[in-house]
Amino acid sequence: MTESVGVRRAQAQRTRCGVLDAAAAVFVDQGVQAPVRDIAERAGVGVGTIYRNFPTRAELVTAVYRHQIDACAALAPRLLAESDSPFTALGRWLDAFVDFLVTKHGLGAALGSGDPGLENLHALMLDTLLPACESLLDACADAGELRPGVTAYPLLRAVGNLCITGPDYDRAVARRMVELLLAGCRAER
């Protein structure tokens, strides 16, 4: 009896993961505004299942990106330890962030859209990425490598915006633009 409950829970967990995978894939293809039914189909479940697990679209979007966001945040201290200078670490970390954003296209637009239902995601990113970014910026500032007044939140938002790609403005271009922005953040010598 207790066991069967465990089995059921495990099954539910697997369903949930399947939905997340499907949603991630569909978001790549169609953006975060993709029809719920498309996600359900890709996951091989009914739409009701999506709604049970993620009553709002924002919750789904948030859940989809939580893992990657966590991974990205966890990267910061590692890069800081590995790199020659804090500023180099910051550059590498932003590269990773760009990769994350550009791969999941539609996310950048979603973040920038000001959609009130996406505040969860926004909050999530703030909660995890902001501290990570701040730690890097602090290190840069301590090393005298950072132009004064550069703060984490606007920087992340700016990078997020720069990663809204399209035809003629692809990942490579986005990276280049982030590079330029970063160059502008370096303390003048």
Place this chain on the structure above:
Amino acid sequence: MTESVGVRRAQAQRTRCGVLDAAAAVFVDQGVQAPVRDIAERAGVGVGTIYRNFPTRAELVTAVYRHQIDACAALAPRLLAESDSPFTALGRWLDAFVDFLVTKHGLGAALGSGDPGLENLHALMLDTLLPACESLLDACADAGELRPGVTAYPLLRAVGNLCITGPDYDRAVARRMVELLLAGCRAER
């Protein structure tokens, strides 16, 4: 007879302008994907009138922004003549561009959306703003003030993206980020 036709035409022209004003206002509130009916209501006309004057949404969007785009483009040579250095002129011109984009927020998102059908607008901006920006960049390059490899199109797209504002990321922040990007475009000494 001829006169009354003229009167009618004038009235139609006024209607058309009313639609453009309404559309501009609604675009600010809701973005360029706002329902046609909302625009019609704000303009105090029927939806049919919108469709009569602007058969496709792209034509409406384009018309809404055409004047301001033209004005912005015309600013480039003037600033170039007035300013101490080409790079200063570029900075001022981008400020004007930012003002334009931020005021009409939704335009940035529209440009970044990759929505086919908005290619008219895209083309319009390329046709008018790209040459303006290029003239400034060329002048900067001639003066040795520009980091090699910075070109007009990605720069405009990037600035457009940086101007997608929201709560906690307003016009002032956007300006600041564009400033940093621009700083990154300056040739290192």
Place this chain on the structure above:
Amino acid sequence: MTESVGVRRAQAQRTRCGVLDAAAAVFVDQGVQAPVRDIAERAGVGVGTIYRNFPTRAELVTAVYRHQIDACAALAPRLLAESDSPFTALGRWLDAFVDFLVTKHGLGAALGSGDPGLENLHALMLDTLLPACESLLDACADAGELRPGVTAYPLLRAVGNLCITGPDYDRAVARRMVELLLAGCRAER
């Protein structure tokens, strides 16, 4: 003064004819349900002018075909006089009718549609073509060439229906089918 009234009337008459010509042409291209605006454009007038002259679509349709209907009716006595036998005359007359119907495609469908607003046209055809057809049938009956029980009205309706053409069922096929129907109407020997 009286003259200028005459001039105005003549002008109005010309306008009316222009509309009729345009409508006829548009009906050939798009059928009798073509948008009023298309007709107005083709005629080079405003839609208001159409409505002034032909308050209902049925009146316009009727007017468009009146001349040709009259001509077709007038053909009957001529063919009867020219032909070897009344049945031959009937065949030729139906050929002319088929040509009329098929050329103005959409008319057949219109007649068969049972559209209550097209009863004028229906009445017109009855008033003019029915007597013509009856005269031919009577002559055939007198000559003993007609299967008993064949009457004008159903025959005209049937021919009208047979002339609803489409891809893979064109004028030539329609003619052939009318021929077969006619063959079925000939008295058995």
Place this chain on the structure above:
Amino acid sequence: MTESVGVRRAQAQRTRCGVLDAAAAVFVDQGVQAPVRDIAERAGVGVGTIYRNFPTRAELVTAVYRHQIDACAALAPRLLAESDSPFTALGRWLDAFVDFLVTKHGLGAALGSGDPGLENLHALMLDTLLPACESLLDACADAGELRPGVTAYPLLRAVGNLCITGPDYDRAVARRMVELLLAGCRAER
């Protein structure tokens, strides 16, 4: 679990049938171009249900008539076996076809409309009725009862057209006209 799914499917099937019945009824009243909403209302369902089951109007129309078309086609060999002569069988079969067409009046018009998108229906009729008719015609030809050059497709189209009924041109008249057409198809002795 499996059972409840079965119940749901059965319910869905009943809904589907209800839609088909409603559509058939509405088509009789208003023709196959009737507004989707009218069909939905008559069926007591939402418009979405119509679109779920029949994404295009053509699919709906096709489904509505499929059963009867199949039944009609299946009649051909039976009549051929039962009847004295192939030509008699052909006559009886066309009678059945006429009954089918006249009862669902709107079908004839649909077939004759040339509306693209209704090609499914067209194809369906070709696929099922054409071979049936051809088998009868072949038998007639073998028996020397058929006028040379009479083929199935135009004949079916012609009969379809003859069955576009209206006031003063009802089922009985349509039958009579088809009889005459058929008489014209009989080989002359």
Place this chain on the structure above:
DNA sequence: AATGAATGAGGCTTCATTCAT
């Protein structure tokens, strides 16, 4: 009498969301 701008009803279609099984 002619014009054509404006209107808005009406039809189409999509999809987020609910709920009975």
Place this chain on the structure above:
DNA sequence: CATGAATGAAGCCTCATTCAT
């Protein structure tokens, strides 16, 4: 828990018709 059929609001667009000039 999962399902997916059903719903209907919401957008889109077309065009018949009116009416001020």
